[in-house]
Amino acid sequence: MKKKLVVLTGAGISAESGVKTFRDSGGLWEGHNVMDVATPEGWNRNPALVLDFYNQRRKQLKEVEPNLGHLILAELEKDFDVYIITQNVDDLHERAGSTNVLHLHGELLKVRSIANPNYIIDWKEDLNFGDFDEDKNQLRPHIVWFGEEVPALEEAITITETADFLAVIGTSLQVYPAAGIIDYAPRKTQLFYIDPKPIKIPNLKNPIEVIPEVASKGVEIMRNKLLSFL
Incomplete structure (x- = not known):
């Protein structure tokens, strides 16, 4: 055994x-304050910024390989x-x-419904406004943001x-x-x-x-x- x-x-x-990480960069992640792109408050304040931020991370992921x-x-x-x-x-x-x-x-290549945390699907391209679950709820990145349960x-x-x-x-x-x-x-x-x-x-x-x-x-x-x- x-x-x-x-x-x-x-x-x-x-x-x-x-x-790219924010571990050693004073709370900045790709030039953004993590509170703006990795919190529920940031999402509520400026969802367009958050969607674009994770779309860029998804694109970057395609350019790297396991070490x-x-x-x-x-x-x-x-x-x-x-x-x-x-x-x-x-x-x-x-x-x-x-x-x-x-x-x-969470996982960068998955998204979930803002209304149903158990509705999680694979997602490898850009996520935009109007991308809905089956009940017409907006989809969000499947990321555990600061302040959310794990x-x-x-x-x-x-x-x-x-x-x-x-x-x-x-x-x-x-x-x-x-x-x-x-x-x-x-x-x-x-x-x-x-x-x-x-x-x-x-x-x-x-x-x-x-x-x-x-x-x-x-x-x-x-x-x-x-x-x-x-």
């Missing part, structure tokens, strides 16, 4: 593929039962070949509670509730923390190996260490 590897990924792994970090995580499915829990809204994990991917903050959180916790290994890759561990997921790993779970600027994790009960590298280099190092456990 394969051991279970749970991987929590953040903006750092996508940034290596050229996906070595994504590819190695997918390859690890040969030896481990791998579950990816990602804060990223891109599809780079899936394109790399990972088969168990849970998106905490529907996938309970599933993420359930997955983490049975992890043999837990890897935290390219996330600042500053965005909650996602950052709190690591607290649900069993005490015996070996933790790997990959980030070029790692922070001290308070009240950590797990054995931890800190790998102060960018995601692609760090995942390569982690793979070799994981294989030594087999």
Whole structure:
């Protein structure tokens, strides 16, 4: 029986593929204040701006490819039962070949109804005013904006509670509730923390190996260490 590897990924792994993030840019995302393009208030204030912003992100996503970090995580499915829990809204994990991917903050290539949060459909082109659900309600990006609930959180916790290994890759561990997921790993779970600027994790009960590298280099190092456990 394969051991279970749970991987929590953040903006750092996508940034290596050229996906622009706001992690280190003072709250700006592609020149926009995140409060204008990633909150319900921003949507209510200027939905045209929000629609255009995510249309541009969708176009940008078509121009990038998975990097070595994504590819190695997918390859690890040969030896481990791998579950990816990602804060990223891109599809780079899936394109790399990972088969168990849970998106905490939504997906750029999906949209949902403003009236029915369970009405979610694939959407790869521009989203415009007049794009409706079957009841004539406007569609919006399927993104969990700041201030909104994280529907996938309970599933993420359930997955983490049975992890043999837990890897935290390219996330600042500053965005909650996602950052709190690591607290649900069993005490015996070996933790790997990959980030070029790692922070001290308070009240950590797990054995931890800190790998102060960018995601692609760090995942390569982690793979070799994981294989030594087999």
